[in-house]
Amino acid sequence: MSDKNVISVQHLSKMYKLYDKPSDRLKESLGLSRKKKYREHYALHDVNFNIHEGECVGIIGVNGSGKSTILKIITGVLAPTTGEVKVNGRISALLELGAGFNMEYSGLENVYLNGTMIGFSEEEIDAKLDDILAFADIGDYIHQPVKTYSSGMFVRLAFAVAINIDPEILIVDEALSVGDVFFQAKCYHKFEEFKKQGKTILFVTHDLSSVSKYCDRVILLNKGVKLDEGSPKEMVDLYKQLLVGQEPVKQKTDGGEDLAKAAVASISHEHFLPNPNTLEYGDKQAEIVDFAIKDDKGMFTNTIEKGSTFQILMKVRFNEQIQEPIMAYTFKNIRGTELTGTNTLFEKAEVPEPAPGGCCTVTFTQKMDLQGGEYLLSFGCTGYKDGEFKVFHRLYDACNITVISAKNTVGFFDMNSTVTVQEDDI
Numbered sequence: 113m114s115d116k117n118v119i120s121v122q123h124l125s126k127m128y129k130l131y132d133k134p135s136d137r138l139k140e141s142l143g144l145s146r147k148k149k150y151r152e153h154y155a156l157h158d159v160n161f162n163i164h165e166g167e168c169v170g171i172i173g174v175n176g177s178g179k180s181t182i183l184k185i186i187t188g189v190l191a192p193t194t195g196e197v198k199v200n201g202r203i204s205a206l207l208e209l210g211a212g213f214n215m216e217y218s219g220l221e222n223v224y225l226n227g228t229m230i231g232f233s234e235e236e237i238d239a240k241l242d243d244i245l246a247f248a249d250i251g252d253y254i255h256q257p258v259k260t261y262s263s264g265m266f267v268r269l270a271f272a273v274a275i276n277i278d279p280e281i282l283i284v285d286e287a288l289s290v291g292d293v294f295f296q297a298k299c300y301h302k303f304e305e306f307k308k309q310g311k312t313i314l315f316v317t318h319d320l321s322s323v324s325k326y327c328d329r330v331i332l333l334n335k336g337v338k339l340d341e342g343s344p345k346e347m348v349d350l351y352k353q354l355l356v357g358q359e360p361v362k363q364k365t366d367g368g369e370d371l372a373k374a375a376v377a378s379i380s381h382e383h384f385l386p387n388p389n390t391l392e393y394g395d396k397q398a399e400i401v402d403f404a405i406k407d408d409k410g411m412f413t414n415t416i417e418k419g420s421t422f423q424i425l426m427k428v429r430f431n432e433q434i435q436e437p438i439m440a441y442t443f444k445n446i447r448g449t450e451l452t453g454t455n456t457l458f459e460k461a462e463v464p465e466p467a468p469g470g471c472c473t474v475t476f477t478q479k480m481d482l483q484g485g486e487y488l489l490s491f492g493c494t495g496y497k498d499g500e501f502k503v504f505h506r507l508y509d510a511c512n513i514t515v516i517s518a519k520n521t522v523g524f525f526d527m528n529s530t531v532t533v534q535e536d537d538i
């Protein structure tokens with residue numbers, strides 16, 4: 113990655129005029145009305161960021177937060193109301209499915225149409241055609257009009273064109289969610305190749321695992337405003353708060369220290385360390401006041417041996433009367449990808465509903481099958497208050513767990529295979 117800016121977005125705003133009646137728009141355009149007949153709706157408001165050469169940057173945000181609008185302005189499909197975008201490099205964009213495709217043309221004709229629109233000569237497209245067709249892998253359908261394609265076939269072709277014409281900057285908007293899982297894997301593989309070649313990728317997605325896996329940096333949008341930008345893990349945590357309708361708070365809570373103190377007060381945590389920078393949120397009508405990890409010898413610890421049975425404990429205080437509380441834990445790797453987790457509802461555990469002031473301790477007992485390495489453990493308590501689902505308390509990355517292992521297999525966890533090999537008779 114270099115320091116060179118390939119995309120620079122400065123004070124970008126996009127305002128739409130919303131009219132209550134179509135006739136209001138007409139009256140205004142004909143100059144028949146002196147009064148303002150519209151409401152201003154800002155799809156983007158004073159957004160600023162830079163993308164450096166070779167970075168893979170994700171834009172996330174709930175529906176309607178302005179993600180697609182930004183990409184459309186960067187690629188020149190939309191004009192901003194105010195502000196400026198500077199692009200330094202050849203962009204290949206995969207925005208709305210089929211944008212730039214003519215539905216009446218065959219797949220092959222569209223390859224040429226699209227390639228020419230991006231600025232390639234016919235000879236250059238000829239040279240790339242085999243790669244494009246191999247990547248799209250839609251067989252003889254390439255000679256059929258694209259209006260006969262399924263959405264999956266469509267995205268395969270569109271992606272094949274976008275990715276095989278050697279762009280310097282690749283911009284992708286959610287298109288991958290349409291393809292099947294094998295095609296998605298192929299596309300992500302291509303992403304990796306792109307990254308290795310030092311190309312820049314900007315993509316919008318709701319798929320948080322691919323954000324954690326591929327992005328160097330993430331921009332979080334909310335209601336047209338850039339809420340924050342940072343590491344995938346930090347931004348995914350904030351985004352999750354938005355998803356459950358909470359105003360996100362990027363707190364360095366005193367909670368971590370409090371928790372550490374509470375932990376010491378309630379159980380002896382001599383060898384167990386909570387994270388002093390735990391990110392927490394929730395209205396705390398039910399509150400996680402303590403947690404710990406115990407190994408197979410009953411010791412409190414942050415280190416668990418792969419293959420051993422261990423326990424996760426969490427203590428919850430009910431500050432109000434709530435119904436059907438659900439207590440949960442989640443393991444993430446240090447890149448922020450959620451690897452596993454469970455809760456009292458999935459496990460059909462009997463959970464009491466103590467009166468205000470009452471507490472309960474949940475103990476999850478399980479075998480550690482994650483590969484050796486560093487992990488982060490998060491806790492949550494949700495449930496119902498006055499019939500409404502609520503997040504009462506979440507503690508993100510409340511502590512680390514080191515898994516020690518003498519044998520690591522491939523991927524995130526061990527399948528615990530039993531292997532036998534027999535020599536066959538010839």
Ligand SMILES: Nc1ncnc2c1ncn2[C@@H]1O[C@H](COP(=O)(O)OP(=O)(O)OP(=O)(O)O)[C@@H](O)[C@H]1O
Pocket residue numbers: 128129153154155173174175176177178179180181182
């Ligand atoms: N042509 C338009 N006229 C009026 N408002 C629009 C128009 N296009 C988009 N908007 C509004 O702009 C805001 C941002 O839309 P945008 O499509 O960029 O969001 P998004 O984050 O990409 O959403 P999603 O995740 O649902 O695709 C939304 O409130 C949307 O309703």
